[in-house]
Amino acid sequence: MAGHETTVGYAKASVRSRTFLWCASLSVALVASVVTASTVGAVDISYASVASIVADAVVNAVPYLSSDLYTGPEAHRTIIMNVRLPRVVVGAVVGFALSAAGAVMQGFFRNPMADPSIVGVSSGAAVGAVAVIVFALPVGVGTAAFVGALATAATVYSIATKNGRTGVATLLLAGVAVQTFLSAVVSYMMYISDDQSLRSAVYWMMGNMLYKGWSDVVALVPPVAVGFVVLVYYARDLNVLLLGEEEARTLGVEPRRTKLVLLAVSSLVTAAAVSVAGVIGFVGLVVPHAVRLVVGPDHRILVPTSSLAGGIFLVSADAIARSTVTGGELPVGIVTALVGVPFFLYLLRDRKVHEL
Amino acid sequence: MTRVRVDGVGVKLAGEYVLEDVTATAQDGFVGVVGPNGAGKTTLLRTINGVLDPDEGTAYVGGDDVTSLSSRETARRVATLPQETDVSFDFTVEEVVRMGRHPHASRFGGDADEKRAVRESMQRVDVARFADRSVHEISGGERQRVLLARCLAQDAPLLLLDEPTASLDVARAVETLSLVRSLVDEGRTVVAAIHDLDLAARFCDELVLLDDGEAVSSGSPEGVLTETNVEAVFGAPVRVDEHPVTGAPQVTVLGTTADGGSPNRDGD
Numbered sequence: 001m002a003g004h005e006t007t008v009g010y011a012k013a014s015v016r017s018r019t020f021l022w023c024a025s026l027s028v029a030l031v032a033s034v035v036t037a038s039t040v041g042a043v044d045i046s047y048a049s050v051a052s053i054v055a056d057a058v059v060n061a062v063p064y065l066s067s068d069l070y071t072g073p074e075a076h077r078t079i080i081m082n083v084r085l086p087r088v089v090v091g092a093v094v095g096f097a098l099s100a101a102g103a104v105m106q107g108f109f110r111n112p113m114a115d116p117s118i119v120g121v122s123s124g125a126a127v128g129a130v131a132v133i134v135f136a137l138p139v140g141v142g143t144a145a146f147v148g149a150l151a152t153a154a155t156v157y158s159i160a161t162k163n164g165r166t167g168v169a170t171l172l173l174a175g176v177a178v179q180t181f182l183s184a185v186v187s188y189m190m191y192i193s194d195d196q197s198l199r200s201a202v203y204w205m206m207g208n209m210l211y212k213g214w215s216d217v218v219a220l221v222p223p224v225a226v227g228f229v230v231l232v233y234y235a236r237d238l239n240v241l242l243l244g245e246e247e248a249r250t251l252g253v254e255p256r257r258t259k260l261v262l263l264a265v266s267s268l269v270t271a272a273a274v275s276v277a278g279v280i281g282f283v284g285l286v287v288p289h290a291v292r293l294v295v296g297p298d299h300r301i302l303v304p305t306s307s308l309a310g311g312i313f314l315v316s317a318d319a320i321a322r323s324t325v326t327g328g329e330l331p332v333g334i335v336t337a338l339v340g341v342p343f344f345l346y347l348l349r350d351r352k353v354h355e356l
Numbered sequence: 357m358t359r360v361r362v363d364g365v366g367v368k369l370a371g372e373y374v375l376e377d378v379t380a381t382a383q384d385g386f387v388g389v390v391g392p393n394g395a396g397k398t399t400l401l402r403t404i405n406g407v408l409d410p411d412e413g414t415a416y417v418g419g420d421d422v423t424s425l426s427s428r429e430t431a432r433r434v435a436t437l438p439q440e441t442d443v444s445f446d447f448t449v450e451e452v453v454r455m456g457r458h459p460h461a462s463r464f465g466g467d468a469d470e471k472r473a474v475r476e477s478m479q480r481v482d483v484a485r486f487a488d489r490s491v492h493e494i495s496g497g498e499r500q501r502v503l504l505a506r507c508l509a510q511d512a513p514l515l516l517l518d519e520p521t522a523s524l525d526v527a528r529a530v531e532t533l534s535l536v537r538s539l540v541d542e543g544r545t546v547v548a549a550i551h552d553l554d555l556a557a558r559f560c561d562e563l564v565l566l567d568d569g570e571a572v573s574s575g576s577p578e579g580v581l582t583e584t585n586v587e588a589v590f591g592a593p594v595r596v597d598e599h600p601v602t603g604a605p606q607v608t609v610l611g612t613t614a615d616g617g618s619p620n621r622d623g624d
Contacts, residue, residue: 107445240458242445247438250405251510252431252459297445 019301026308033312034092037319038084045076053080082213090212090220090276091318091332092311095283097224097273099310101266102284103291103303104231107238108262109168116270116284119175119263123182124152125274130186130201134193141204142219142275149271152178157263166259207280207333209318216276227269228307234262235299242297280314280333282340287313289347359383359418359514359545360404360434366412367399367569374399376569377413382547386540388560389549390580392590395566397549398439401516404547406430417514431459435510437503437517443491449502450487453478456509469511477508481535496523504532508539515539517548521555533559557581557604565589581605 038050052069053076059067070077101116109118117123128148129141137144156178160171190201237258241248245255270284288306295301314332317339321330360382367375375396380387389397402408403415406422415422418433425433435456443452453474461467478484481501491499500523507515520536521529529552537559540546550556556563557577565573565580567589573580586594592609599606 110445236458236461239447239451240455242447243441243443243455246402246407247436247441249407249427250431250434250436250438251455252428254427292445296451297447298451 015298015300018295019304022295022301022305023308026305026312030092030308030311030315033315033319034085034088037088037091037315038080040319040323041079041084043076043079045072045080049076050080053077054085057081057085086214086217087209087212088315088318090216091209091314093217093220093224094209094273094277094280095287095310095312095314096307097220097227097269097310098280098284099287099291099313100224100228100231100303100307101270101273102310103288103299103306104238104262104266105284106288107242107297107299107302108259108266109172110242111172112289113285114172115281116266117179117274117279119156119171119267120152120178120182121149121267121270122274122279123179123186125149125271126186126205126279127152127182127189129204129275129278130189133201133204134189134197136197142216145275145278146271149274150267152182153263153267153271157260164256166256171263203331204278206331207278207336208321208329208331209277210329212276220272220276223272224269227265227272228303230261230265231269231303232300234258234265235303238262238299239297278331278333280336282336282344283310283314283317286340286344289344293347360547361416362400362404362413363416364413365400365403365410365415367396367403367408368411369399374569375403375410378566378569378571379413380564380571380574382545382562384540384543384545385561386537386559387545387547388556388563388577389547389566390551390553390556390563391566394568395589396569397566398518399569400564400566401436401518401547401549404514405434405436405516428459431510431512433512434514434516435507435512437500437507437515437520439518439522440496441499441503446490446492448488449483449491449494450474450478452491452502453483453487453505453509456506456511459510473509473511477505480508481505497525497528500524501532504535513544515544515546517546519549519551522551529555553581553586553607554599554604557606558599558602577605581607 035047035050035054039045039047049070049072056067056070059065098116102114105114105116105118106112108114125145125148128144128146131137132139132141132144156171156174157166159178160166160174190198193201237253240251240253241255241258243251248255287310288302291306291309292302295305314336317335318332321332321335324330362378362380365375365378366373378400389400391397399408403410404417404422406425406427409423417425417430422430454470456477457467457470457473460469475484478487481504483498483502483505486494486498491502494502500520504520517536520532524532533555536546536548548560550560560577562575563577563580564571565585572589573585581596583594583596586596586607590609593611595608595610597606597608598604
C-alpha cells in the first residue's frame with residue numbers, strides 16, 4: 001500500500017515510563033493530601049507540626065533509627081497519631097480500593113455505569129452490618145459486612161454462571177436483581193428496629209470514617225494490597241478482554257479464568273473497603289471515569305492512577321466532611337455524592353465521555 | 357509442514373449441525389472458504405482458532421489438536437482477523453495493534469520485539485500515519501486495516517481472515533487481498549472466508565466450497581468454481597468464464613431458480 005513513511009507516535013513515552021511518572025506524582029499528591037487533611041480538626045495543629053510528627057513516626061518505626069523533629073506539645077502528637085492520622089489513612093486506603101475495583105469493573109462490564117458494587121457487594125455488606133446493629137448480634141459489624149459482601153458476590157456469580165459460562169449481561173442483571181432484593185431486606189430490618197439502632201444503621205449506610213483507628217488500617221491493608229497487585233497483574237489481559245471474549249481468546253487470553261479472577265479480586269477489595277467504612281458512593285464510579293479522560297483507557301496505567309486518585313479524593317472529601325459542620329461531622333458518603341455527582345454530570349455534558 | 361488440518365469436523369449449535377464432517381488441509385498458501393450465507397464459513401474459522409470445540413472430529417494447528425493448546429499457545433500459532441470489532445473505550449490505533457503482542461509478552465516485563473513488530477505491521481498496512489488517532493475516529497475500512505496490522509504484529513504463521521473485504525470498496529478490497537497475497541508469498545498460510553467468488557478465484561491458491569455445513573468441493577479455483585458446483589450450491593443459474601484480464605474464473609449470476617430459492621440463511 002501507499003508508503004506514507006512516518007514516525008508519528010513512536011516518540012511517545014512507553015507505557016511503563018508513563019505509568020511511573022503518573023504514579024510518582026500522584027503518590028506525592030496523596031502524601032500531601034494526607035498531611036493536609038490531618039491538620040483539619042477542632043484543635044489547631046500546623047502543617048509543619050503534622051509533617052514532623054509523621055516523619056518522626058515513620059523514622060522511629062525503622063529499627064536502629066530515631067528521630068525527634070517534632071518539638072511541640074505531646075498532646076498534639078497524640079491527637080495526630082491516635083485520632084486523625086489513622087482515620088485519614090483509612091480514607092486513603094478505602095478510596096484507593098474503591099477506585100481500583102471501579103476501574104476494573106467498568107472495563108470488565110464495558111459499561112461506564114459499572115461501579116465496584118455492581119455484583120451486590122455493598123448491598124450484601126449492608127445486610128450483614130444492619131443485621132448486627134438491629135439484632136445486636138455478637139459479631140463485629142465489619143466482619144458481618146465483609147462476610148455479607150463476599151457471600152452476595154459469590155451468589156450473584158453462581159446465579160449468572162451456567163455450564164461454566166458467565167455472561168456479562170446476565171451477571172449485570174443478576175447483580176441488579178439481588179441488590180434490589182437485599183435492599184428490601186435491609187429496609188425491613190430497619191422498619192422493625194428501634195430508634196437508636198435505626199440511627200446507627202442509617203449512619204453506617206451513609207459511609208463514614210468516624211472513630212477509625214490503626215486496627216482498621218491493619219484489617220484493610222492486606223486484602224487491598226494483595227488485591228491491587230493481582231488487578232495490576234491482570235491489567236494487560238483486561239485491555240484485551242475489552243475486545244470481547246472471543247477476540248480476547250484469539251489473542252491469547254483465557255477469558256473464563258481471567259474474568260473469574262478479576263471479579264473475585266475486585267469484590268474482595270470492595271468488600272474490605274465497605275466493611276470498614278460503610279457504603280461510600282460515587283468514588284468508584286466517578287474517579288476512574290475522570291482519570292480515564294486524562295490517562296486514556298489502558299488499564300496498566302488506569303488501574304494504579306485511579307487507585308491513587310481515589311485515595312486523594314476520599315481523603316479530601318473526608319476533610320471537607322469534618323470541617324463543614326461545627327461540633328460534628330457529615331458522613332463522608334454525603335460529601336462524595338454532593339461533590340461527585342455534579343462533577344460527573346459536568347463530564348457527561350461538557351467533556352467527551354468515552355464511548356463504550 | 358501442514359499448518360492446518362481439519363479432520364471430520366462437525367459442530368452443532370443449538371442442536372443443529374452447522375458443520376458436518378468437514379475435512380480439509382492447508383499448507384503454505386492462500387485458501388479461500390466460499391459458500392452462501394449460513395454455509396458455515398465463520399464456524400469453520402472459529403473451529404480452527406479454538407474458539408469453538410467441535411462436537412466431532414479434530415482441528416489440528418501446526419500438528420497439534422487445537423483444543424489441547426492453551427489460548428496463549430494457540431495465539432502464537434494462529435492470528436484471527438474478525439469481521440468487525442467492537443472496541444470499547446478510546447484506544448488509539450497503535451494501542452490496538454500492540455494488543456497483537458499479547459501472546460508474546462510477559463506480564464510486568466516487556467516484549468523485546470514489541471516496538472519493531474508494531475511499527476513494521478503498521479507500516480505494512482499503511483496505518484502508521486494515524487497511529488495516535490482513536491479507533492473510533494477512523495472509517496470502517498481503516499479499522500479493518502488496523503485489525504490486520506494487529507494480526508501481523510501477532511507474528512503467527514497461520515492467519516485466519518473472516519470476510520476481510522466485507523466492509524471495503526472494490527479498490528480497497530483488491531488492495532487488501534494483494535497485501536494478503538504478498539504475505540502468503542513470504543511464507544504465511546492464510547485461510548480466509550470470502551464472500552465474493554471472483555475475488556476469491558483471483559487471489560486464492562485453493563478454494564473450499566461449503567454448502568449447508570458440508571465441504572462439497574475443494575481444490576483449485578478452476579476446479580471448484582464450475583457452473584455445476586456454483587448452481588448447485590447457490591441455487592441460481594450461473595455462467596462461469598475466464599476473466600479476460602486476470603485469467604481467473606468469473607461467475608455471472610443469470611437469475612434465480614423458478615422456486616425463488618436463493619439460499620439466504622442467517623446465522624453465518
